[in-house]
Amino acid sequence: MEILSRINGPEDVKKLNQEERTALAVDIRAAVLNKVSKNGGHVGPNLGTVELTIAFHYVFDSPTDKIVWDVSHQSYPHKILTGRKSAFLEEDTFSTVSGYTSQDESQHDFFKIGHTSTSISLAVGLAKGRDLKQEKGNVAALIGDGSLSGGLAFEALNNAAELGSNLIVIVNDNEMSIDENFGGLYRTLAELRETQGQSENNLFKSLGLDYRYIEEGNDVESMIAAFEAVKDIDHPIVLHVHTEKGHGYDHAVADKGLYHWRPPFDLESGEGLNSSNQQSYSGVVVEHLMAEIAAGNTKLAAINAAIPGMFDLPQLKEKHPAHYFDVGIAEAHSVSFAAGLAKNGIRPVLFHSSYFLPRAYDQLSHDLAVNQLPAVIIVGNGHVNESDITHQGIFDIPMINSIPNIKYLAPTNKEELLAMVKWALVQTEGPVAIRLPAGEVISKDTAFLDYSQARYDIQKAGEKVAILALGSYLSLGKEVYQRLTDQLDISPTLINPLFITDLDKNCLEGLKQEHSLVITLEDGSLTGGFGETIAAFYGDSAMKVLNFGATKEFTDNVPMEELAERYRLTPEAIVAEVKKHI
Amino acid sequence: MEILSRINGPEDVKKLNQEERTALAVDIRAAVLNKVSKNGGHVGPNLGTVELTIAFHYVFDSPTDKIVWDVSHQSYPHKILTGRKSAFLEEDTFSTVSGYTSQDESQHDFFKIGHTSTSISLAVGLAKGRDLKQEKGNVAALIGDGSLSGGLAFEALNNAAELGSNLIVIVNDNEMSIDENFGGLYRTLAELRETQGQSENNLFKSLGLDYRYIEEGNDVESMIAAFEAVKDIDHPIVLHVHTEKGHGYDHAVADKGLYHWRPPFDLESGEGLNSSNQQSYSGVVVEHLMAEIAAGNTKLAAINAAIPGMFDLPQLKEKHPAHYFDVGIAEAHSVSFAAGLAKNGIRPVLFHSSYFLPRAYDQLSHDLAVNQLPAVIIVGNGHVNESDITHQGIFDIPMINSIPNIKYLAPTNKEELLAMVKWALVQTEGPVAIRLPAGEVISKDTAFLDYSQARYDIQKAGEKVAILALGSYLSLGKEVYQRLTDQLDISPTLINPLFITDLDKNCLEGLKQEHSLVITLEDGSLTGGFGETIAAFYGDSAMKVLNFGATKEFTDNVPMEELAERYRLTPEAIVAEVKKHI
Structure with a gap:
């Protein structure tokens, strides 16, 4: 030196x-x-x-x-x-x-x-x-x-x-x-x-x-x-x-x-230092697609724009190259291409990252949504993160929420994700986007099979406070549920909404009877998102609504703890807010 | 034949x-x-x-x-x-x-x-x-x-x-x-x-x-x-x-x-049948820019993507060609180009149509908003219309509303538009978008000069019901105001919000004292828009909120009367809804 x-x-x-x-x-x-x-x-x-x-x-x-x-x-x-x-x-x-x-x-x-x-x-x-x-x-x-x-x-x-x-x-x-x-x-x-x-x-x-x-x-x-x-x-x-x-x-x-972007590695040997063989949610989707193709479904196309490694796609590329498409860095083309495939009887499955999908906003709207073509869009990296300012994963919800005819689903575990993918691969209504949960893959026993009509999953039926905990934030919702039960001695309702864009109006109407407060939790930017639509739904009623999620702002390498505190996204902060309103 | x-x-x-x-x-x-x-x-x-x-x-x-x-x-x-x-x-x-x-x-x-x-x-x-x-x-x-x-x-x-x-x-x-x-x-x-x-x-x-x-x-x-x-x-x-x-x-x-797209014309002579020499709101902006340039402000650039006629830009092109930029059909480039100009001390003024601006969504976010560059974005054709399904003007509000750091303003007349443009040309906070009002150019006496902090224009201070009538819908708000006054014998509050993206929290808080109902009127898609954010603001209070605007849907050549009825966007329908909630 x-x-x-x-x-x-x-x-x-x-x-x-x-x-x-x-x-x-x-x-x-x-x-x-x-x-x-x-x-x-x-x-x-x-x-x-x-x-x-x-x-x-x-x-x-x-x-x-x-x-x-x-x-x-x-x-x-x-x-x-x-x-x-x-x-x-x-x-x-x-x-x-x-x-x-x-x-x-x-x-x-x-x-x-x-x-x-x-x-x-x-x-x-x-x-x-x-x-x-x-x-x-x-x-x-x-x-x-x-x-x-x-x-x-x-x-x-x-x-x-x-x-x-x-x-x-x-x-x-x-x-x-x-x-x-x-x-x-x-x-x-x-x-x-x-x-x-x-x-x-x-x-x-x-x-x-x-x-x-x-x-x-x-x-x-x-x-x-x-x-x-x-x-x-x-x-x-x-x-x-x-x-x-x-x-x-x-x-x-x-x-x-491998070395385009790499986590820490040993300089001498080139071995990765934090290697992990854990299954990922994108891997769950890709493995299902591979099984489908292997079973004879030749009308599938897995599409990405130059980031196959981010979505565990190399294995599909290797085994089923005829069904694998890397269009290069061309997000807009990937979506219009998918529209053409869908129109001609192929079911395209697009893999996009929350922060790159905006590059195809008009194609999502003009080509897929206007034409109600049944493409499947797997959205990865959609969550509050401590990454760079240009790689924030919180704007996919408001973006997709603003476009008619696209159904956006939020699974919370492996089985829900698989059930949604299976349904999305056979439905014919229009484009379906699925937001991969953040964090490690978790399992539960069952999932709804049909997502054509919005139906929330009521996990605990209670009273006074209803917690609508979307996607990965279901775990946060469960913590809030437990604290409310333990500390305030109330039995709240805990709901896994599953649907980001479609309201389960029966469920929401029903909550009016025994509840005075609904809280929404979403792992994304609040403005234009899930919670605001819920707040608007209850606008003409006596129901109070508190939205928890990220403030509409660009953050740049801010530690998660700081963001959680800033956005009141801890069980303590949420319970403290709830206390003020019941 | x-x-x-x-x-x-x-x-x-x-x-x-x-x-x-x-x-x-x-x-x-x-x-x-x-x-x-x-x-x-x-x-x-x-x-x-x-x-x-x-x-x-x-x-x-x-x-x-x-x-x-x-x-x-x-x-x-x-x-x-x-x-x-x-x-x-x-x-x-x-x-x-x-x-x-x-x-x-x-x-x-x-x-x-x-x-x-x-x-x-x-x-x-x-x-x-x-x-x-x-x-x-x-x-x-x-x-x-x-x-x-x-x-x-x-x-x-x-x-x-x-x-x-x-x-x-x-x-x-x-x-x-x-x-x-x-x-x-x-x-x-x-x-x-x-x-x-x-x-x-x-x-x-x-x-x-x-x-x-x-x-x-x-x-x-x-x-x-x-x-x-x-x-x-x-x-x-x-x-x-x-x-x-x-x-x-x-x-x-x-x-x-002229003949790319033309309104009705005489086949023999080629003369237009419905020619009009009325001033347009885009003409108001362009004339101001021309006056600025003529007065020696050489640090201005007027930019459009292949539709100069839609924005009255040909006159600027002719008189000040060095300050005129038609980038061709390249909406994405137009915005990133503007970011480069703004960074180098030029004030770019982009002219885009509500339904084509989505083609530059990521550039609005990644290039302008992340970098807080003071570009001005004039948004035309932003209103409920009876046009084709691919030319709907209602999605610009939710789209821009979802992006941090962009201020979106809604003038209701010529003076407000000019005041906003003048302010936007000198401010240095970041990108400012201005939504051209729909319809004929109308004038009033005064307008706020400074738009750095959100400040709603309270046109009538009253009680019980507050009408937040955004942009062109101020006239609808006035009709609702009159009917409530005449028919229900109440003195409502009438507000011209001026700001689409920024909340005047003082004003909104203040309304809690004498009002039990806020109604929002916006000439755009409700989901992710202005009204839902207002509803969310009042979510934790006793204030009821009713949002009026377009349903999130694509419409295809549907007559305005039918849309107004479908969306309850008539004074009668709005007053009928209000009656249910006071």
């Missing part, structure tokens, strides 16, 4: 000679690996961009010259060079920087970014802003080949071609998305690599953009030459840079998928 | 000889013009596709062979040939078919479609469904050059290239979007037209797709030859077809923008 110890900002990079720049790459790689091996994080993406990041800060003058990192999961070397190296070297300061760029951390970052394919649009905006203000400076976007399949990147390239001023789009081509790339584009990108950029089929030129190919993306001097050649260029240009994902760490090169 | 009189389905098209096919084109064109001139509708798009539609049904066997029409605003000739000609010929049956494809109307339509850029994804789904079922048949998508700029079309082309079986993508290149095209793609499409498809820069080939160019897209025999050459092809192919928007009707050819 001798060289890195001298680097406190981009200006220090400019002082290095060639030998020192080479040594700096070694130090940065070691710093990245130090943190991700102990803390978990994006491994391969950051190892692949070490050299081009050094070259960028050697050639350009940040922040006058600006770079926008797509997803920004490959920005660790940039962070290390821009005053944040201690967060990679010293374990007790790991948490002082996030896993993505943040303007709160550094003047060298311009946006909080965590979703793909936005960088070129943002850079075109920065560049046009520069032009309108008649200022100078370079604007660059760095985007991975995997992110290029997202339609927004295409919209932005098409617009970038009309900019008429400086813009440098660095396509970081490491031949990988999170998993393998998918799409015709990747055949022609390979042709470009094989021909050193000379192949006729060139996406960028076909959009009217200037283009250059750089083969040695993991060589600092090559990248310096490439950047110097385009610095202060007077029009948009695409630099197609060939890099290696995981470069310089053999384990990461050998298994690029 | 001699030939058309013999055509009752695609099978009849196949019986025609060349001369008759030529005559059929004349008849179809006359039928289209008959309806759109009397009824309003898409003119140019349908006149341009007459010949290729005849050729399609001559060569292919619908519905075994399937065609998906992008946006489907060019599907009138297809409707005329598939059993629905009377709805174009006879005025009393005009309303029996919608302006878009509909599987409810015909087995030759597969989806309800009204948004752009979805057709290729849907067709890939249909094709893959065919393959999984081991069936035969051709699947085609027809997409205009304008719609190609939408990212979803790119995602779909990229996926289509990997299909490995029959798919025919017809690119209907009429050199126009709704307005002029924008983007580098359109330069290279022009090169392809000029070189009869031989130019090196070819988007489709750059995605690994087979490609053919057909110059004479308005010649039936050329199109028959082109379709016969690809019928039953064993892999995906793009047919790049050059057509003329408005072909065969001189007025429409001469002004392609």
Whole structure:
């Protein structure tokens, strides 16, 4: 770390000679690996961009010259060079920087970014802003080949071609998305690599953009030459840079998928430190689909957008490849594609994450819901979390709740999940979304078989207070039930609603007789969610309603304990509120 | 109409000889013009596709062979040939078919479609469904050059290239979007037209797709030859077809923008029949922006996605072209581009329609809201309407309401709108959306100047009943107020909330003292909207709350009177409900 110890900002990079720049790459790689091996994080993406990041800060003058990192999961070397190296070297300061760029951390970052394919649009905006203000400076976007399949990147390239001023789009081509790339584009990108950029089929030129190919993306001097050649260029240009994902760490090169993002691992052996073989709720769904296909149901399609590992899909991919579809990073297409399949007699099962599903909002509405097509949408990661601001799992409920014709279900255990999936695979009313419960897989004996009409599961029939505890928060509801019973000597009603979007009006009406207070618990953002609809239902009655869930806000790496306290999502806090109202 | 009189389905098209096919084109064109001139509708798009539609049904066997029409605003000739000609010929049956494809109307339509850029994804789904079922048949998508700029079309082309079986993508290149095209793609499409498809820069080939160019897209025999050459092809192919928007009707050819969609007009002279020079609310905003720019504020950018005419933007485009941005059909890019501008010191003002804004949901959240960037979003067409199912204006409130950090304002007249725009242009907290009122422009004397803190406008301070009448429904609220005063002899409180997303908690708390009932009126879908949040606010109190607005449902060309009755949105119905609860 001798060289890195001298680097406190981009200006220090400019002082290095060639030998020192080479040594700096070694130090940065070691710093990245130090943190991700102990803390978990994006491994391969950051190892692949070490050299081009050094070259960028050697050639350009940040922040006058600006770079926008797509997803920004490959920005660790940039962070290390821009005053944040201690967060990679010293374990007790790991948490002082996030896993993505943040303007709160550094003047060298311009946006909080965590979703793909936005960088070129943002850079075109920065560049046009520069032009309108008649200022100078370079604007660059760095985007991975995997992110290029997202339609927004295409919209932005098409617009970038009309900019008429400086813009440098660095396509970081490491031949990988999170998993393998998918799409015709990747055949022609390979042709470009094989021909050193000379192949006729060139996406960028076909959009009217200037283009250059750089083969040695993991060589600092090559990248310096490439950047110097385009610095202060007077029009948009695409630099197609060939890099290696995981470069310089053999384990990461050998298994690029595993090392895209990895929990803590042993640096020497590459063994995971917290390995777990527990079954997951997505695994429950995937195993059922595999059993269906194996039993002869050939009219099934399992679809995801570049994150098969998040949903235990690799096993299905391997055993039933004809029924497996990774559309690449193209959430919008995944949903419209599913609409086409459903219209032609295939039952699509989409796997999406709560925080990426919004990328297909209009397709959920316009293609699936308007047309009442019976697709199944498995929603993962839908819960209050302590993750990054761009990866909050609380907005799926209000989002889906706002769209007609989609039924959104909230199982609380393995059997309910399976029963809902089985029903969703045969019903013909329209799209059905199912929210995977958070936490470990739990079992119970029975589940309703039919979800065509809303029917809440009344687990304890009581009086005075009714607890509607949705999805994973059923366990919280049970704790509240127990405390009310023990402490207040009342026998409340405990309900597992099962249905997020559909009201069991019979049940809700019935509660009016023996209850004066309904409390709702949901593992999501309250505004526009489940509880508010319940409150509105009781608006014209004497029933009081208290909604518990997350405040409508973006949180950024806030510990769960703090969130639970902030949102009054502890049994103590809930019981204290109940006491005020009975 | 001699030939058309013999055509009752695609099978009849196949019986025609060349001369008759030529005559059929004349008849179809006359039928289209008959309806759109009397009824309003898409003119140019349908006149341009007459010949290729005849050729399609001559060569292919619908519905075994399937065609998906992008946006489907060019599907009138297809409707005329598939059993629905009377709805174009006879005025009393005009309303029996919608302006878009509909599987409810015909087995030759597969989806309800009204948004752009979805057709290729849907067709890939249909094709893959065919393959999984081991069936035969051709699947085609027809997409205009304008719609190609939408990212979803790119995602779909990229996926289509990997299909490995029959798919025919017809690119209907009429050199126009709704307005002029924008983007580098359109330069290279022009090169392809000029070189009869031989130019090196070819988007489709750059995605690994087979490609053919057909110059004479308005010649039936050329199109028959082109379709016969690809019928039953064993892999995906793009047919790049050059057509003329408005072909065969001189007025429409001469002004392609005006005739994209036109209200009723005189067929002979081309004069509009219901021309109006009334000021619109979007005009109020645009005129203010023009005045700002003229006064030296060069840090403004007015942005829209291919629908400048809907927002009175052509005047700004003409006078201040440096501050005008039509990004093409690329709603997602428009928002991320605005985020980049805002970050670099420019104040972007986005103009979007309630029903297209969902196409940028994740960009609103991830790029603008997470980063708290002070963009201004003007939302048009946000109201209950009697339009098509894909053009409902009621979901913008729940959608924006679900996203943190966006302030959504609801002016009720010109002065409030202007005051909000002026404030939004200088505030620095984050994105501000403003919902244009429905109906004619009305004026009042004053408006609040500052919208940083939620403050409701209490127009009448009374007791017992408080009416919170949002946006355009303030007039409905006034009627309810008057009836309650006259009929029930009570003095209710009448409030213009102004803020959709932010609660004026002081005001709401204060109402508890003298009121027992709050009624909310909103011109949008209730679920997840303004009223439900108010109901939740009062959930723990004795206040009763009644929400009036649209039911969460898709409606399709339902008359306003029927909707008003269905949703109890008449003064009579509201007062009747109030009577039950006081």
